[in-house]
Amino acid sequence: xxxxxxxxxxxxxxxAGVLTRVSGLFAxxxxxxxxxxxxxxxxxxxxxxxxxxxGDDYVKTQIVRQLEKLHDVKIVELMPTxxxxxxxxxxxxxxxxxxxxxxxxxxxxxxxxxxxxxxxxSVTLEITGxxxxxxxxxxxxxxxxxxxxxxxxxxxxxxxxxxxKMDAESAQHN
Amino acid sequence: xxxxxxxxVIRILIEEGVDSVFGYPxxxxxxxxxxxxxxxxxxxxxxxxxxxxxxxxxxxxARVTGKVGVVIATSGPGATNLVTGIANAYLDSSPVVAIxxxxxxxxxxxxxxxxxxxxxxxxxxxxxxxxxxxxxRLADVLREAFTIARSGRxxxxxxxxxxxxxxxxxxxxxxxxxxxxxxxxxxxxxFAEAMKLISECQRPYIYTGGGTVCSNASKELIELAExxxxxxxxSMMGLSAVSHDNPRFLGMTGMHGKFAASQVMAKADLLIAIxxxxxxxxxxxxxxxxxxxxxxxxxxxxxxxxxxxxxxVSLIGDVKAVLKKLVSELPAGNRKDWHKEVESIKNCPDNRxxxxxxxxxxxxxxxxxxxxxxxxxxxxxxxxxxxxxxxxYYHFAKPRSFITSGGLGTMGFGMGATMGACIGCGxxxxxxxxxxxxxxxxxxxxxxxxxxxxxxxxxxxxNNTLGMVRQWQTLFFDKRYSNTSLExxxxxxxxxxxxxxxxxxxxxxDQLDKAVKDAFAAVGPVLIEAVIxxxxxxxxxxxxxxxxxxxxxxx
Ligand SMILES: Cc1ncc(C[n+]2csc(CCOP(=O)(O)OP(=O)(O)O)c2C)c(N)n1
Numbered sequence: 001x002x003x004x005x006x007x008x009x010x011x012x013x014x015x016a017g018v019l020t021r022v023s024g025l026f027a028x029x030x031x032x033x034x035x036x037x038x039x040x041x042x043x044x045x046x047x048x049x050x051x052x053x054x055g056d057d058y059v060k061t062q063i064v065r066q067l068e069k070l071h072d073v074k075i076v077e078l079m080p081t082x083x084x085x086x087x088x089x090x091x092x093x094x095x096x097x098x099x100x101x102x103x104x105x106x107x108x109x110x111x112x113x114x115x116x117x118x119x120x121x122s123v124t125l126e127i128t129g130x131x132x133x134x135x136x137x138x139x140x141x142x143x144x145x146x147x148x149x150x151x152x153x154x155x156x157x158x159x160x161x162x163x164x165k166m167d168a169e170s171a172q173h174n
Numbered sequence: 175x176x177x178x179x180x181x182x183v184i185r186i187l188i189e190e191g192v193d194s195v196f197g198y199p200x201x202x203x204x205x206x207x208x209x210x211x212x213x214x215x216x217x218x219x220x221x222x223x224x225x226x227x228x229x230x231x232x233x234x235x236a237r238v239t240g241k242v243g244v245v246i247a248t249s250g251p252g253a254t255n256l257v258t259g260i261a262n263a264y265l266d267s268s269p270v271v272a273i274x275x276x277x278x279x280x281x282x283x284x285x286x287x288x289x290x291x292x293x294x295x296x297x298x299x300x301x302x303x304x305x306x307x308x309x310x311r312l313a314d315v316l317r318e319a320f321t322i323a324r325s326g327r328x329x330x331x332x333x334x335x336x337x338x339x340x341x342x343x344x345x346x347x348x349x350x351x352x353x354x355x356x357x358x359x360x361x362x363x364x365f366a367e368a369m370k371l372i373s374e375c376q377r378p379y380i381y382t383g384g385g386t387v388c389s390n391a392s393k394e395l396i397e398l399a400e401x402x403x404x405x406x407x408x409s410m411m412g413l414s415a416v417s418h419d420n421p422r423f424l425g426m427t428g429m430h431g432k433f434a435a436s437q438v439m440a441k442a443d444l445l446i447a448i449x450x451x452x453x454x455x456x457x458x459x460x461x462x463x464x465x466x467x468x469x470x471x472x473x474x475x476x477x478x479x480x481x482x483x484x485x486x487v488s489l490i491g492d493v494k495a496v497l498k499k500l501v502s503e504l505p506a507g508n509r510k511d512w513h514k515e516v517e518s519i520k521n522c523p524d525n526r527x528x529x530x531x532x533x534x535x536x537x538x539x540x541x542x543x544x545x546x547x548x549x550x551x552x553x554x555x556x557x558x559x560x561x562x563x564x565x566x567y568y569h570f571a572k573p574r575s576f577i578t579s580g581g582l583g584t585m586g587f588g589m590g591a592t593m594g595a596c597i598g599c600g601x602x603x604x605x606x607x608x609x610x611x612x613x614x615x616x617x618x619x620x621x622x623x624x625x626x627x628x629x630x631x632x633x634x635x636x637n638n639t640l641g642m643v644r645q646w647q648t649l650f651f652d653k654r655y656s657n658t659s660l661e662x663x664x665x666x667x668x669x670x671x672x673x674x675x676x677x678x679x680x681x682x683x684d685q686l687d688k689a690v691k692d693a694f695a696a697v698g699p700v701l702i703e704a705v706i707x708x709x710x711x712x713x714x715x716x717x718x719x720x721x722x723x724x725x726x727x728x729x
Contacts, residue, residue: 017294017297021297024297024298025298028298062477062480062481065477065479066477068476068477069301069475069477070302071301071302072302
């Protein structure tokens with residue numbers, strides 16, 4: 001990750017419009033989102049949003065404090081890169097015939113990617129990992145001609161026993 | 175108990191202690207209006223001429239009373255007409271609950287008649303908003319809306335209620351109102367550090383803002399100033415927290431602040447900023463603004479700390495609670511040299527920019543009102559030069575007596591706001607300072623003021639131009655007066671009379687006192703048109719992005 005990049009994890013009410021509130025706040029305060037992933041947690045009322053963004057300490061602090069003011073946001077945390085497991089999933093479609101696939105399967109093995117769909121004239125690959133690994137894999141594939149590429153955006157979780165927990169009051173509020 | 179959603183709205187309003195609401199009926203709020211009809215003994219609804227007027231009225235009502243202001247509008251155009259008022263309340267942190275009707279849930283998303291996604295529209299200008307699609311949630315959502323509006327840093331909350339939810343059966347169980355707890359959240363270290371900075375400084379300056387007014391902390395603020403022997407300056411939103419005649423009070427700072435207030439602030443080595451957000455209009459050049467000083471920032475909203483200027487120590491919490499704690503723990507200080515310096519700045523000629531006393535001009539007009547208005551009179555303004563002159567010359571003596579559009583600078587705020595303020599202060603005489611541009615924006619509300627016989631004294635400083643813009647054109651655009659000389663031919667006296675109000679025109683100084691006196695003696699609204707010069711300026715002025723060194727004291 002770049003030195004000015006950072007990861008935010010937050011727990012939010014799993015309600016209509018919450019994503020708009022969060023992304024709208026970024027737009028309104030002129031902060032950029034590099035990637036965003038969202039999904040429900042083990043509690044069906046609560047979703048987790050992971051955002052990667054860039055900026056200095058000022059931007060970081062402002063983003064966290066402004067997000068904390070949103071009623072639907074229960075907790076926001078900056079994830080320290082050294083003690084966080086970060087993953088992203090990328091799907092890549094290459095529309096190439098069988099005979100031009102030399103070297104491809106080797107790369108799939110080296111990067112621990114997966115072939116998830118295979119045809120005479122197309123291959124779809126899946127890779128999961130940290131951003132840099134995914135980037136490297138994508139770069140390697142470019143010469144083959146990438147027909148389509150989708151990235152989920154980064155998701156992140158702390159190492160060890162630490163979890164992202166709402167305090168009792170905001171849990172009750174829900 | 176089973177009741178309909180629309181009745182639930184009224185029940186919750188009553189629970190929350192609401193006795194006055196502002197609004198305008200329409201198709202999707204018919205059910206709510208039917209309940210208002212049935213409960214008119216408990217809640218008085220004021221129907222304005224336009225929803226914008228109602229939204230400003232609710233905002234001003236909230237500022238005068240400290241309670242939550244309520245505004246109701248129908249879906250579509252009714253709801254969008256609230257937008258400016260909601261944004262205004264948001265930027266000035268005013269607790270307002272806006273209730274809108276919407277088309278029935280099944281019709282949502284179909285571009286039905288008068289359907290607007292008002293929660294989408296108001297998302298960036300509300301503290302929070304809701305669309306209620308489950309009748310069983312209605313009561314709690316409404317209660318939560320009030321709690322959010324008045325807690326922490328207050329602000330507007332919108333609740334959008336589709337028509338079928340208003341007609342649905344709901345279970346009502348009375349509940350006690352959630353009280354707002356006033357706390358300070360900082361640990362010992364921050365307090366210790368703040369106390370250290372205060373004890374060590376030579377030239378403290380207390381800079382107070384709207385947060386002090388909203389937290390009812392005037393007493394504590396003055397106690398702090400006495401204890402540490404400090405002068406006080408104020409942002410525009412902070413005016414009225416300290417009485418104009420308090421010897422420590424230097425007046426408003428910022429773009430059109432008093433010379434001494436800005437000059438003393440520039441010389442201070444410690445700025446104690448209380449409930450203020452360092453808006454660009456207040457600071458000018460931010461780097462120069464804090465050069466040579468340390469800053470203690472007291473605010474209830476953590477996101478304000480360091481947002482606009484870097485801060486040495488922050489004390490997060492309700493201003494009143496924080497100040498109480500500071501005052502009780504700080505040792506008394508005595509700063510004779512600083513005191514002397516402040517006095518000499520106060521007495522310098524640049525701090526006494528007086529307009530001629532023998533003409534009808536902003537200062538003589540405002541002083542006439544100073545003479546005739548009871549001390550606790552609430553004074554509202556529109557936006558422009560007249561607003562700044564009011565901030566500079568009016569003698570505010572009681573907290574919550576100055577109601578103005580600060581953050582949004584909304585021309586047209588005045589008429590609605592003055593009605594809301596008047597109702598909020600028990601229908602005592604309430605003053606509006608306005609001018610021809612702003613007044614034309616929402617003068618329709620004269621009709622509302624007349625219908626309700628509200629005792630408004632409307633003082634229209636008629637310079638026959640969009641004065642504030644003209645001033646910028648004079649100073650920064652080589653007098654190219656693009657679209658600011660409106661050449662209106664409005665006869666304000668006839669206009670007032672046409673609405674059923676009283677109108678008085680003042681062109682000569684000897685008419686002024688009588689006009690103001692008569693206006694204060696009259697029943698119902700009175701409009702005084704005071705004709706002033708087109709090129710009257712608001713001075714001093716620190717140009718945008720400038721510093722105290724750039725201050726313009728003469729035009
Ligand atoms: C709704 C709105 N539109 C435009 C402006 C920009 N603006 C700021 S002050 C001003 C002129 C105000 O004129 P008037 O109400 O006559 O007051 P004066 O400055 O003459 O006292 C204008 C146009 C504004 N603040 N609000």
